Amino acid sequence: MFPPSTIAISRSAFAANLAFIRSQLGGARLCSVVKGNAYGHGVKPFVRMAMDAGVDYFGVYSADEAYKLMKAVDDKPDVFIMGMVEDEGLEWAVEHGVECCIHDQARLEATLGIAERLKKKVLVHIEVETGMHRSGFRLDQLPKAIARLQQASDLVEIIGLFTHFAGAESHANDGRVVDQMMHFELARNLMAHAGMEVRYAHQACSAGVMNYPRTIGDMARVGIMQYGFWSNTETWYRFSAKLGVHDDPLRRVISWSSRVMALTDVHAGGFIGYGSSCEAQGDMRIAVVPVGYAHGFDRGLSNFGRVLIRGQQARITGIVNMNAMCVDVTGIPGVQRGDPVVLIGAQDDQRITVSSFSEMSEQLNYEMLTRLPASIPRNIID
Numbered sequence: 001m002f003p004p005s006t007i008a009i010s011r012s013a014f015a016a017n018l019a020f021i022r023s024q025l026g027g028a029r030l031c032s033v034v035k036g037n038a039y040g041h042g043v044k045p046f047v048r049m050a051m052d053a054g055v056d057y058f059g060v061y062s063a064d065e066a067y068k069l070m071k072a073v074d075d076k077p078d079v080f081i082m083g084m085v086e087d088e089g090l091e092w093a094v095e096h097g098v099e100c101c102i103h104d105q106a107r108l109e110a111t112l113g114i115a116e117r118l119k120k121k122v123l124v125h126i127e128v129e130t131g132m133h134r135s136g137f138r139l140d141q142l143p144k145a146i147a148r149l150q151q152a153s154d155l156v157e158i159i160g161l162f163t164h165f166a167g168a169e170s171h172a173n174d175g176r177v178v179d180q181m182m183h184f185e186l187a188r189n190l191m192a193h194a195g196m197e198v199r200y201a202h203q204a205c206s207a208g209v210m211n212y213p214r215t216i217g218d219m220a221r222v223g224i225m226q227y228g229f230w231s232n233t234e235t236w237y238r239f240s241a242k243l244g245v246h247d248d249p250l251r252r253v254i255s256w257s258s259r260v261m262a263l264t265d266v267h268a269g270g271f272i273g274y275g276s277s278c279e280a281q282g283d284m285r286i287a288v289v290p291v292g293y294a295h296g297f298d299r300g301l302s303n304f305g306r307v308l309i310r311g312q313q314a315r316i317t318g319i320v321n322m323n324a325m326c327v328d329v330t331g332i333p334g335v336q337r338g339d340p341v342v343l344i345g346a347q348d349d350q351r352i353t354v355s356s357f358s359e360m361s362e363q364l365n366y367e368m369l370t371r372l373p374a375s376i377p378r379n380i381i382d
């Protein structure tokens with residue numbers, strides 16, 4: 001209702017990212033991954049914006065996320081639950097034609113049971129365990145599942161056969177990823193020999209698309225790149241070196257801002273905030289920003305991170321509090337109460353990227369983004 005900070009989602013940045021992703025996918029179908037509240041961007045505004053740009057397929061992790069997505073839009077897209085579906089969720093998913101991941105025999109039985117009861121075909125993706133050792137059917141478990149699927153062919157439609165790579169962003173994992181690709185191929189052959197038709201055999205996430213383009217096939221599940229981030233810097237360097245491209249084609253979709261709440265003058269020798277971690281070396285002017293760790297701003301940025309005020313960087317002084325932090329505006333003339341403060345994003349020619357933000361605090365982009373609380377309002381801007 002009265003938010004101390006707001007997040008803006010850029011339509012033009014997303015359009016640029018989508019164009020880049022589509023150029024990499026060729027004609028393959030894009031499954032837009034929006035788990036984790038659309039990587040912190042807000043599932044409702046993000047999905048609306050993506051659908052306006054022609055995206056018609058979304059991947060989430062759990063039934064609960066699928067439910068929120070379906071509630072968020074009137075025109076229903078295709079939705080794929082890539083991970084957790086508890087039994088009540090499963091019933092809802094089958095009823096609403098939401099695609100479900102089948103990762104073990106128990107899930108397969110539960111799903112078929114519901115299909116039978118509801119007299120409705122279930123749409124499934126069979127997950128194959130190829131070396132990540134998280135979830136999915138091992139190759140030796142697959143024949144039993146295939147036999148069961150054949151027996152129940154009037155209850156089930158196999159949309160996909162899929163696996164997920166354990167680290168396609170780093171060349172250091174190359175052996176493991178190539179091994180996964182080989183196992184996936186064996187799984188495909190098992191299905192084919194049994195005469196099972198699969199609409200999409202899919203493996204690639206963002207890093208797969210960029211580093212192992214032959215895994216794109218007829219569909220890819222792309223998350224982080226849509227939001228304007230490379231999976232890691234190595235993936236960007238590899239792309240940049242391969243094509244001699246120096247301008248990053250991806251643009252950050254998110255920006256996060258607040259306002260100066262109060263200004264305080266501190267004399268030399270005074271301590272700022274809780275405890276004694278920050279002593280004023282000279283006379284200082286401090287601006288209070290009403291954002292703290294309760295809003296997803298990392299405490300690890302205490303006495304270290306920066307924000308932008310009046311187009312200049314202001315360093316955080318003292319400890320990031322639960323709901324506020326202090327920043328040094330001594331060298332920035334004319335700062336006033338109510339001035340905009342950029343926590344992530346650009347002001348004039350200065351920029352705070354999530355990446356520099358999270359490198360400073362040693363978090364991955366993924367983690368930093370998804371920690372942004374759902375309670376911060378998200379607005380779509382051009």
Ligand SMILES: *Cc1c(COP(=O)(O)O)cnc(C)c1O
Pocket residue numbers: 033035082164204205206207221222223224225231
């Ligand atoms: C998160 C996720 C993706 C997307 O990964 P990105 O690195 O963000 O592109 C794809 N597939 C599965 C199964 C996932 O969990």
